Amino acid sequence: MQANTPPPKVSVVMPCYNNAAYVRQAVDSVLQQDYPNIELIVVDDGSRDNSLEVLAGYGEQIKVVSQPNQGPAAARNNGIRHATGDYIAFLDSDDLWLPGKLSAQLAFLAQYPDYIACYCSWSVWDGRSTDQFIPCEQTGQSLELQQDKSGWLYLPLLEDSVIHTISLVIKKEVVDQAGFFNETLRVGEDHDYWLRLSRIGKIAKLKQVYALYRANLQSVTRKVHDKNYSLLVLESAVEKYGLCSPDGSCLPESIYRQYVAQRHFVYGYQSFWAGHRDKARLSFINSVKHPNYCLKSMLYLACSQFGFLYQRVLTKKV
Template identity: 40%
Template sequence: MTTRDPEKPLVSVIMPAYNTAAYIAESVDSVLDQDYPSVELIVVDDGSTDGTIEVLRAYGDRLTLLTQQNQGAAVARNAGIAAASGDYIAFIDSDDVWLPGKLAAQVGYMDQHPQIGMTFTAWHNWKPDPSGTFLKPDSAEGVHPKNPDGKSLVERGSGWLYNRLLFGSLPHTITVMMRRDLVERIGQFDPELKRGQDYDYWLRASRLTEIHQLNLVTALYRLHGEGCITKYPDTNYEYEVVRKALRRWGRLGPRGEKTSLGAIRRRLAQTCFSFGYHHYWEGDPRLALRSFRQSALRYPWSASAWAYLALSAWKSVGRKAH
């Protein structure tokens, strides 16, 4: 087990894992090799069949291994949180990597700013070379400023973020750190959301605390073409998350900030258009047709929505004919 410093706040790191035997050791090592002295790593295997568990068992008591039948990342994260005992909760996925110094930087900032319940940072996309090998970039040597301008925070990503988050999920899960008491107030990740459960969680957090984006790069997000991000869903989860937030809290932020109805209509239309566009080219044209109809009704001034509505109607008829 990693030696802990009882005078330092304990950080519980939650890692869901599913069929990432090729990458997970590098992810685990990036947590265990952090220079912050008080960490517990909880890995929740979500029904892997590729040897992931064998890789994890080799670490012995350096990590806590939980197993479950395949139920998705939300359920896995909830199980990890339930087993956590830390003052802070941090998240990493089992194919991504933290840079040295990540935990120390975020704990240091949050210790100095006790009113802030959640922080996140920038990250780098990590692509393989032409042979498929992942070579760490020079920036992987350790935490470094995204823009070396001397500022500790990224202004756009810091503050009472609810109204900004209605227009997109700013934090990347692998960079997030939260206070345990905030997590307890928010509750569980929504298991009904097969995608976007993290976006939903940050929206819920944004009603309860300021969120600060540190002006640092602290993680590498591995782009290997094998994750769920490459499998486009049949449900427009982004639309559902935003609609859920609006039904619950409306357009008014926790400090009185108000988003215009027109901006919300454009935002919802955009999510429908994007979902329809993916399905028009790579998925189900009937789903595309439905989505472009929603987009056009929400923002009828979009010529692109009407054009793709007509094209997807024609494509759907052609598919039916065959």
């Protein structure tokens, strides 16, 4: 590359919905990256607070796109449509990037062009100081790979969504090939997208923590959605792609059945303690079929079968 040739542009897509209290920190963590060619696109997803006022203060440093409230998948898709970069990265408006993130990832992708994307390690953050996450003596970029979470990731992704949205940088040509996030998925649209990426090429994970996920300390219980989206994403991927990775490695049918049972059990457990007895009962009926979850599922199923017993258990929990 000639000295006067600018480095590849990275388009950073940031959905924002009612995050006026946090979006400034998120935006600053992008603008303060030492990578020299960044385009930040903030998609306001119909915020009802003063998020737009906060964003207006940045002037031409960022590009702000407004849309009616449609959810994070639609917001990310809108940001992708406006992106003009050679790479796409994502950051949510209440999370944070640490110094050196983009430089390290772009350096890796330049050095190893056979990878289509690069993600990094992340940590859960309480919103206080970030000093604990930054090494006292950080000498240069850390490009060390986490080998067990790098390469052809289709099989690891069938087990779990090992990639965090805020950690990933993807080649734009690959995004064009993979298409947009599935807006019909209320949750799990990111997992669905990573599974699609994993069919296209190899993905690398840097060991270094470069991203912080803000913990929602106000949430006492996890919200139970209308459908078991985690299961839907898994079954949809296997129906479309099967149990074998593009590199030739395959997942045994018995392990796949275990993954299915685990998703039934987790959804049943969440539904049980959130007061959705019917959802819980149906999920435990499915998870009880697998030996790994048989005993636990039977116990929860017995409690959820009888209203008086279920209410008694819930009362003791409270």
